Every structure is written in C-alpha cells, then in structure tokens.
Amino acid sequence: MKPMNLMKFVDQLPLMNTAKPERKSKKESYYEIGMEEFYQKLHRDLQPTRLWGYNRQFPGPIIDVNQGECTQVKWTNNLPNTHFLPVDRSIHHVAHQPEVRTVVHLHGSETRPSSDGYPEAWFTRGFKEVGPSFERKIYEYPNHQRGSTLWYHDHAMGITRLNVYAGLAGMYIIRDGKENSLNIPKGDYEIPLMIMDRSFNEDGSLFYPDKPNNPSKNLPNPSITPAFLGDTILVNGKVWPYLEVEPRKYRFRLLNASNTRAYQLYLDSGQSFHQIGSDGGLLQKSVHLKKFAIEPAERVDFILDFSKYKGKTITLKNDLGPNANPDDNTGEVMQFKVSLPLQGEDKTVIPKYLSHIPSLEQNNEVKTIRNLKLTGSTDKYGRPLLLLNNKAWSAPVTEKPGLGSTETWSFINITGFTHPIHIHLIQFQALDRRPFDLDLYNQDGQIVYTGPAIRPKANERGWKDTIAAPSAQITRVIARFGPYTGNYVWHCHILEHEDYDMMRPFTVINPKELDDK
Ligand code: C2O
Numbered sequence: 303m304k305p306m307n308l309m310k311f312v313d314q315l316p317l318m319n320t321a322k323p324e325r326k327s328k329k330e331s332y333y334e335i336g337m338e339e340f341y342q343k344l345h346r347d348l349q350p351t352r353l354w355g356y357n358r359q360f361p362g363p364i365i366d367v368n369q370g371e372c373t374q375v376k377w378t379n380n381l382p383n384t385h386f387l388p389v390d391r392s393i394h395h396v397a398h399q400p401e402v403r404t405v406v407h408l409h410g411s412e413t414r415p416s417s418d419g420y421p422e423a424w425f426t427r428g429f430k431e432v433g434p435s436f437e438r439k440i441y442e443y444p445n446h447q448r449g450s451t452l453w454y455h456d457h458a459m460g461i462t463r464l465n466v467y468a469g470l471a472g473m474y475i476i477r478d479g480k481e482n483s484l485n486i487p488k489g490d491y492e493i494p495l496m497i498m499d500r501s502f503n504e505d506g507s508l509f510y511p512d513k514p515n516n517p518s519k520n521l522p523n524p525s526i527t528p529a530f531l532g533d534t535i536l537v538n539g540k541v542w543p544y545l546e547v548e549p550r551k552y553r554f555r556l557l558n559a560s561n562t563r564a565y566q567l568y569l570d571s572g573q574s575f576h577q578i579g580s581d582g583g584l585l586q587k588s589v590h591l592k593k594f595a596i597e598p599a600e601r602v603d604f605i606l607d608f609s610k611y612k613g614k615t616i617t618l619k620n621d622l623g624p625n626a627n628p629d630d631n632t633g634e635v636m637q638f639k640v641s642l643p644l645q646g647e648d649k650t651v652i653p654k655y656l657s658h659i660p661s662l663e664q665n666n667e668v669k670t671i672r673n674l675k676l677t678g679s680t681d682k683y684g685r686p687l688l689l690l691n692n693k694a695w696s697a698p699v700t701e702k703p704g705l706g707s708t709e710t711w712s713f714i715n716i717t718g719f720t721h722p723i724h725i726h727l728i729q730f731q732a733l734d735r736r737p738f739d740l741d742l743y744n745q746d747g748q749i750v751y752t753g754p755a756i757r758p759k760a761n762e763r764g765w766k767d768t769i770a771a772p773s774a775q776i777t778r779v780i781a782r783f784g785p786y787t788g789n790y791v792w793h794c795h796i797l798e799h800e801d802y803d804m805m806r807p808f809t810v811i812n813p814k815e816l817d818d819k
Pocket residue numbers: 407409455457599724726791793795
C-alpha cells in the first residue's frame with residue numbers, strides 16, 4: 303500500500319454535533335441512536351468514504367449530560383448484513399456467528415453489567431439475532447460519577463477493530479457542578495478532539511489489511527494482523543485539519559481513538575499544554591507539559607493559551623514515539639491558526655488547584671493483590687497470539703473482586719511492547735511502575751528488578767481507566783470495585799490485541815450473597 307499524498311491543513315476541523323435527546327428532564331434523558339452506513343468526505347481531495355457511524359455521523363454525536371441525570375439510549379443497528387472490512391473467521395468467537403454484529407460500550411462509565419456492552423451481548427440489524435443468552439435492551443447510564451470525558455464505541459466480540467475502524471466511535475461528556483464552577487474556557491472555547499489514524503485506497507475507501515505484513519504460509523484468509531498503523535491522521539473525522547482560533551485560552555478534550563497507534567504530542571511553537579484532566583475527570587492540580595504521550599483510549603483534557611500568538615500558525619506534532627516510521631507523514635496532526643479577532647476579553651484562568659482526589663492506597667483497607675501477566679504466544683498458524691495471564695477469553699473467570707473491595711492489580715508485561723490496559727466499571731489510580739530484567743525472566747521465570755518503583759507521571763496522578771503498561775515493567779494500579787456486581791471485562795485497548803485474545807472477563811461478586819447460598 304503506498305500512502306496517499308493528501309495535502310495537509312486544507313480542511314477545517316469539524317466540530318462534533320451534540321446528540322439531541324428525544325425527551326429530557328432534570329433527572330432523565332432518553333436518546334435513540336442508530337448505526338448506519340453512509341458516505342462522508344474526509345479530505346478536500348478524497349472522494350466520499352464509505353463509513354459506519356452513529357446517526358450517520360463520523361465521529362458519532364457527543365452525548366452531553368449532567369452528573370446524576372439518568373440517561374437511556376436505545377442503540378439500534380441498521381447496518382448491512384455483510385462487512386466491508388475483512389472479517390477473520392478463524393478467531394474462534396467469530397466462526398459461527400453473523401458477520402455484522404454490534405454492541406455499544408460506554409468507555410469509562412460506571413454502569414450496570416446489562417448496559418455495559420459486554421462483547422457477547424451483540425445484536426444484528428433490527429435485533430434479528432442477539433448474542434446467546436442476552437436480550438435486547440435499552441441501555442441505561444446512571445452518570446453518578448464525577449465530571450469526565452468518556453467515549454462510546456463498538457465492542458462486538460472478535461470484530462471490534464473493524465467496527466471501530468469503520469467509524470463506530472463517539473464522545474460522551476459528563477458535567478458536574480464543581481467543574482462548572484471553575485473559571486475555565488467553556489462553550490465555544492471548549493472543543494473535543496478525537497484523533498485517529500486511517501489508510502485510504504485511491505478511490506477514497508478505507509484500507510484495512512486482510513493479512514499481516516509478513517504472512518506465513520497457510521494463513522486463514524482474511525487474517526487478523528497483530529497491529530495496524532494508518533498512514534494518515536484524522537481529527538474529528540477530517541484528514542490533517544486546521545482550526546481557526548482567537549488569541550485567548552481554549553480547553554480541548556482530546557481522545558486517542560486509534561486502533562493501535564500511540565502518540566507523543568507537542569506544539570511547534572514550543573508552548574505548554576496545561577493539562578487539567580485525565581480519563582476520569584479533573585486532576586488534583588494542573589500540570590504543565592511541553593509534550594505528552596497518549597495511548598489508544600486515553601483522554602487528556604488540557605488548556606492552550608493562544609493569547610501571545612496572534613497571527614501565528616501553530617502545528618500540533620507527533621514525535622511518533624514507539625510507532626516511529628521515518629518515511630511516513632504521521633509526525634503532524636493538525637494546525638491552529640490564530641486568525642480570528644478576539645471576541646471580548648478572556649477572563650478565564652488556568653487554576654492551579656482543580657479538585658480533590660482521595661488516595662485509595664492510604665485508605666487502610668485490606669487489599670487483594672493480583673499479579674496479572676501480559677503474555678505472548680503463537681497460534682496454530684504461526685501468528686502472534688497475545689493473552690492475559692496466558693488465558694484465552696473463553697477460559698473460566700479468574701478475577702472475582704468483592705463488591706466494594708479495594709484491589710491492587712499488577713500488570714507484569716513480559717512481551718516486547720507497551721499495552722494500554724483498560725478495566726471496565728471502575729476508575730483506578732496508578733501506583734507505580736518498576737522495571738525488571740526480561741531476559742532473565744525468559745530464562746528462568748524469576749522477576750529480578752533492575753531499578754526502584756517509579757511513581758506515575760504527574761499527569762497520571764488522577765483517575766484513570768486505561769494505562770500504559772510498558773514492556774519489562776510491572777505497572778500497578780489500585781481500584782475499588784463497585785457499585786455494581788456482575789460480569790465485566792478488562793483488556794488491552796490495542797483493538798487488534800483485544801480481538802485476539804487479549805481480553806478477559808471479570809466478575810464483581812457480593813460476598814454476602816455467597817454466604818446466603
Ligand atoms: Cu474502550 Cu472495553 O473498551
């Protein structure tokens with residue numbers, strides 16, 4: 303595949319639409335959102351691209367709610383019965399199932415299992431078929447949690463990478479009173495940004511590989527690939543767009559919605575990002591950064607101050623980090639043109655102190671510690687098969703935290719690269735990362751540390767639901783499991799890994815109920 307030579311910064315950044323509820327009161331809102339196939343122009347010089355999107359939009363509409371407003375969404379599938387991307391039938395969960403299945407997960411949300419988008423709770427067009435032992439259901443999001451930037455995306459077993467790549471992703475914002483009371487940029491000056499990479503064919507259609515780069519013989523056709531890096535960067539559904547801004551402060555809620563690609567972002571003006579929030583909402587204190595890394599599914603909420611850059615053009619750049627490829631174009635993301643006249647004085651501030659984050663580590667509760675290995679093996683076709691604790695998705699549940707209990711999960715990465723690990727239902731706190739000798743581990747299975755445990759970076763010291771677990775390190779997180787019991791999942795958020803087979807169920811159990819039986 304030769305990359306398309308698309309001109310950069312010729313299209314304006316689209317601002318995502320906000321979804322309109324069918325009904326809304328102070329306490330409740332009700333939405334109907336359908337998945338459809340449609341065509342959309344993603345670049346000035348590209349023909350319209352076939353996409354699958356929520357309400358015929360790519361990205362999907364923003365669901366914007368207040369804390370405590372119970373939101374119901376009727377998600378419907380109006381998609382064709384055949385996929386336009388290569389479905390690998392050799393993945394065991396996929397073999398005998400309908401080709402196009404969908405289920406929506408609200409990433410980062412504290413939701414009952416029946417509304418969480420369990421990968422096997424998929425449904426087909428018009429709810430004709432529903433995953434075995436699941437029912438058709440209107441999903442309910444209590445929105446009890448603190449203000450945060452969440453996102454919703456497809457999570458169907460074994461084809462999540464294809465459904466999300468086709469366009470099934472959108473943002474979800476919860477607002478709370480504390481955050482609203484801060485004097486930070488709001489309204490037109492608060493802009494969500496969804497970054498993703500794609501590749502295109504000459505005719506404007508999406509390109510997604512139907513086999514790995516170095517295919518061995520006798521691979522299934524099509525075959526899943528262990529990673530996917532697109533050669534083109536899109537923001538809010540446009541290729542390398544620009545945004546015209548006033549010389550003042552703006553707030554950006556940035557999400558990495560790419561399948562595999564991690565970014566390290568910086569501005570060519572040399573100015574700082576003032577990060578105010580992470581996955582689970584506001585940090586305790588704002589953090590000033592010249593550069594930050596963002597793994598798939600992570601969110602970084604930051605303020606940029608353009609007041610000293612009137613007339614200037616600033617490029618948001620990516621220094622490629624772990625996904626470096628010298629002959630590609632992905633070192634640039636988008637541009638800010640400080641070309642609009644200032645509409646009234648900018649009275650907003652970048653607060654030093656933002657919110658209180660109680661430490662879970664210091665709460666003196668008895669804590670279960672789970673050692674969870676991120677492991678690699680090979681399947682019968684010679685393809686890499688990444689696993690959690692050497693177990694496939696279908697193995698019986700091994701993680702059963704008690705309702706309301708606090709647990710430490712240690713992700714021991716014995717593979718050669720970083721995995722962004724995500725846990726459903728809860729927001730966790732990062733404790734530390736500690737390096738160990740991987741060669742030694744591979745020889746005799748012993749963990750020998752090569753350095754002290756290192757505290758998470760300043761911008762990771764808030765609530766998180768996804769965290770980078772680097773190779774040859776033990777990454778520890780702590781969480782309280784609740785407020786619901788039932789079946790959830792945890793997984794690597796590289797979608798090519800999650801689909802095969804780096805995802806595991808976990809069950810929150812109620813110890814009292816166990817006693818009763
Ligand atoms: Cu964003 Cu289980 O995923």
